[in-house]
Amino acid sequence: MDDSPTPLAGSALDTVEEGPRTDHGIPVRLAATILGHPTVDGLRARFGASIQHHEISAGNQHIVYVEAERNREILRWLKQDPDQHYDLLVDVTAVDFGGGHPLQVVYQLWSVPHRRALRVKCELPLTALAIDSVEPLWRTANWLEREVYDLFGIEFKGHPNLRRIMMPENYAEGHPLRKDFPLRGRFTRAEQTQRALSQDPVDQYIPTELATEREPQVPGNPPLGESEAAEPSPGSGG
Amino acid sequence: MVKRTVEYSISRAPEMGVAGEPAHSPLFPVDLAEPELGAEHMLINIGPQHPATHGVLRLVCELDGETVIKVTPHIGYLHSSFEKLGEYRTWNQVVTLTDRMDYLAPLIYNCAYVMSVEKLMGIEVTEQCKVFRVILMEMERIFSHLLWLGTTAIDLGAFTPFLYAFQEREKIYTLHEKYTGARITTSATRVGGMMADIPDGWIDELKEFLLVFPRTLDEIDALLTTNAIHLGRTQDVGVINAEDAVNCGFTGPNLRASGIPYDLRKDNPYYDYETYDFEVPIGEHGDCYDRYLVRMEEMRQSVGILHQAIERLPGGPMDVPDRHVTLPSKTDCMSDMESMIHHFKLIMEGVKAPPGDCYFAVEGSKGELGMYVASAGGSKPVRWRIRPPSFVNLSVLPKLAEGHLVSDLIMINASLDIVLGEIDR
Numbered sequence: 001m002d003d004s005p006t007p008l009a010g011s012a013l014d015t016v017e018e019g020p021r022t023d024h025g026i027p028v029r030l031a032a033t034i035l036g037h038p039t040v041d042g043l044r045a046r047f048g049a050s051i052q053h054h055e056i057s058a059g060n061q062h063i064v065y066v067e068a069e070r071n072r073e074i075l076r077w078l079k080q081d082p083d084q085h086y087d088l089l090v091d092v093t094a095v096d097f098g099g100g101h102p103l104q105v106v107y108q109l110w111s112v113p114h115r116r117a118l119r120v121k122c123e124l125p126l127t128a129l130a131i132d133s134v135e136p137l138w139r140t141a142n143w144l145e146r147e148v149y150d151l152f153g154i155e156f157k158g159h160p161n162l163r164r165i166m167m168p169e170n171y172a173e174g175h176p177l178r179k180d181f182p183l184r185g186r187f188t189r190a191e192q193t194q195r196a197l198s199q200d201p202v203d204q205y206i207p208t209e210l211a212t213e214r215e216p217q218v219p220g221n222p223p224l225g226e227s228e229a230a231e232p233s234p235g236s237g238g
Numbered sequence: 239m240v241k242r243t244v245e246y247s248i249s250r251a252p253e254m255g256v257a258g259e260p261a262h263s264p265l266f267p268v269d270l271a272e273p274e275l276g277a278e279h280m281l282i283n284i285g286p287q288h289p290a291t292h293g294v295l296r297l298v299c300e301l302d303g304e305t306v307i308k309v310t311p312h313i314g315y316l317h318s319s320f321e322k323l324g325e326y327r328t329w330n331q332v333v334t335l336t337d338r339m340d341y342l343a344p345l346i347y348n349c350a351y352v353m354s355v356e357k358l359m360g361i362e363v364t365e366q367c368k369v370f371r372v373i374l375m376e377m378e379r380i381f382s383h384l385l386w387l388g389t390t391a392i393d394l395g396a397f398t399p400f401l402y403a404f405q406e407r408e409k410i411y412t413l414h415e416k417y418t419g420a421r422i423t424t425s426a427t428r429v430g431g432m433m434a435d436i437p438d439g440w441i442d443e444l445k446e447f448l449l450v451f452p453r454t455l456d457e458i459d460a461l462l463t464t465n466a467i468h469l470g471r472t473q474d475v476g477v478i479n480a481e482d483a484v485n486c487g488f489t490g491p492n493l494r495a496s497g498i499p500y501d502l503r504k505d506n507p508y509y510d511y512e513t514y515d516f517e518v519p520i521g522e523h524g525d526c527y528d529r530y531l532v533r534m535e536e537m538r539q540s541v542g543i544l545h546q547a548i549e550r551l552p553g554g555p556m557d558v559p560d561r562h563v564t565l566p567s568k569t570d571c572m573s574d575m576e577s578m579i580h581h582f583k584l585i586m587e588g589v590k591a592p593p594g595d596c597y598f599a600v601e602g603s604k605g606e607l608g609m610y611v612a613s614a615g616g617s618k619p620v621r622w623r624i625r626p627p628s629f630v631n632l633s634v635l636p637k638l639a640e641g642h643l644v645s646d647l648i649m650i651n652a653s654l655d656i657v658l659g660e661i662d663r
Contacts, residue, residue, distance in 0.1 A: 058596035140487030143633035166314040
């Protein structure tokens with residue numbers, strides 16, 4: 001695989017502390033032919049070409065690469081079809097292999113009744129980091145997708161409250177878990193301290209919370225729904 | 239000593255409101271009309287430094303009088319991006335990051351991480367190592383549940399269980415210290431084995447703990463399980479049904495309290511857990527009281543597993559006899575050329591993993607603790623991801639606390655058993 005070296009925009013520290021070796025490229029994909037998985041056959045039969053690839057990793061873990069545009073449809077089928085019934089969304093995360101490779105969104109599924117696991121991956125090119133949110137299917141995805149948005153900058157379309165979750169709301173340095181993000185941040189320690197000190201306490205609240213305080217509600221008004229209706233913050237595109 | 243137990247006639251049929259929700263009746267009902275108060279909703283900020291949030295957690299609550307209308311958890315105050323740091327470390331160096339996440343059950347995190355890496359590398363650890371890791375993980379389950387028990391009781395105003403629980407925890411701290419040299423930051427595991435063999439007398443001390451601990455647990459049980467205040471504060475508070483619990487991603491004791499018998503030790507067994515004789519306690523109401531009962535029973539079951547595991551310890555080597563994974567002994571390094579080369583390679587380059595990715599989950603004390611490692615070959619992970627049980631459990635807090643009183647919010651938050659070090663990572 002021909003990989004250009006990762007463009008590490010950063011200080012000299014990054015060259016001192018050698019980071020992850022991205023010149024290995026992404027793992028060679030060994031097609032899973034020996035061991036079948038009941039779900040994968042069903043997926044192939046139903047979604048055809050949208051199921052791009054099926055591989056086995058670490059001995060017996062099945063991974064299915066699906067088309068990113070149809071992720072919600074496919075995951076909905078996996079959750080609701082009685083033969084599949086993946087009712088527990090264990091994890092949503094992303095992997096950046098660096099070197100300009102597409103980002104992988106990883107869904108880790110588990111079926112409580114069938115005791116089966118499946119890993120579903122969608123690949124997103126760096127130029128179009130957006131994918132449908134699965135929050136309507138699993139409430140678990142609410143915070144997990146916010147974390148991926150915060151740390152990787154992947155936008156989840158249709159998420160009710162896509163805000164940063166780990167980093168402060170006004171964090172301006174980008175998305176820390178991306179490979180192009182230097183280990184020690186983009187600014188010097190002095191600049192970071194200055195930013196922290198110059199923060200406005202109001203920034204510590206989200207818009208809906210502040211609106212509550214300023215507009216007292218009368219009894220009988222429907223209480224605010226559980227999904228905070230804040231519009232997605234502009235975030236930072238980097 | 240005669241154990242005093244008092245039975246209270248508090249049943250599981252509390253007064254119900256119009257919509258079927260439990261009505262919060264005051265202790266002494268009064269007939270006076272409530273004075274007309276302002277209709278303004280209040281915005282109350284709890285934390286980030288507040289003892290009842292069990293860590294650096296900030297809850298912004300919108301209140302109508304004393305009723306919680308909405309609660310928004312703000313997290314990230316302890317965020318140190320362990321996952322990013324892990325990408326700059328070799329496979330074995332990451333172990334030190336894992337126990338800093340959950341400092342209430344560090345050894346489970348140590349074990350879960352190396353188990354995932356070993357699965358990725360296809361390493362089968364020795365029988366001695368397997369059984370010893372089971373011992374450590376079950377010990378940590380007790381360790382973590384005891385802290386939960388003590389601090390939750392203190393949130394309800396019961397001080398004595400806190401002291402009893404911490405007295406027992408101290409013994410496990412001593413066991414940590416005897417084995418690893420550290421009380422909290424244990425870093426005991428290595429890829430392919432453990433940091434050291436079991437020290438002399440360690441198992442005897444553990445046996446001693448297992449003799450005394452059930453009796454202490456019974457005493458705490460007698461103080462809380464039928465205590466009227468405890469029942470009143472926990473029954474039908476923070477209820478979540480089975481379907482919602484799965485949909486919200488609950489795992490561990492919280493999920494089992496809602497009636498779903500999902501326990502990775504039974505459902506996806508690792509380290510021969512299927513051959514140990516133990517029960518998975520299940521609740522039926524999904525409230526704070528059931529979460530309490532489930533954890534109490536889990537501690538008793540862990541004691542049983544520990545007894546069985548101690549019997550099973552086969553002896554023999556702790557580390558796999560693979561020179562690409564395990565460091566040779568110091569004597570060999572000094573006397574044997576081959577060993578010295580392997581030592582040099584392992585220290586300078588680290589263990590190498592094949593390309594691929596692996597998700598491995600163990601039943602942690604707080605829920606499903608998954609470790610996802612992705613490798614592109616080489617001695618460093620491309621991505622190391624922790625599936626955080628507390629993080630997912632905490633995300634359900636707004637749903638659970640809605641409509642309850644502020645004091646119940648504290649109880650619900652305590653009953654979820656969160657640890658902020660792992661939530662923020």
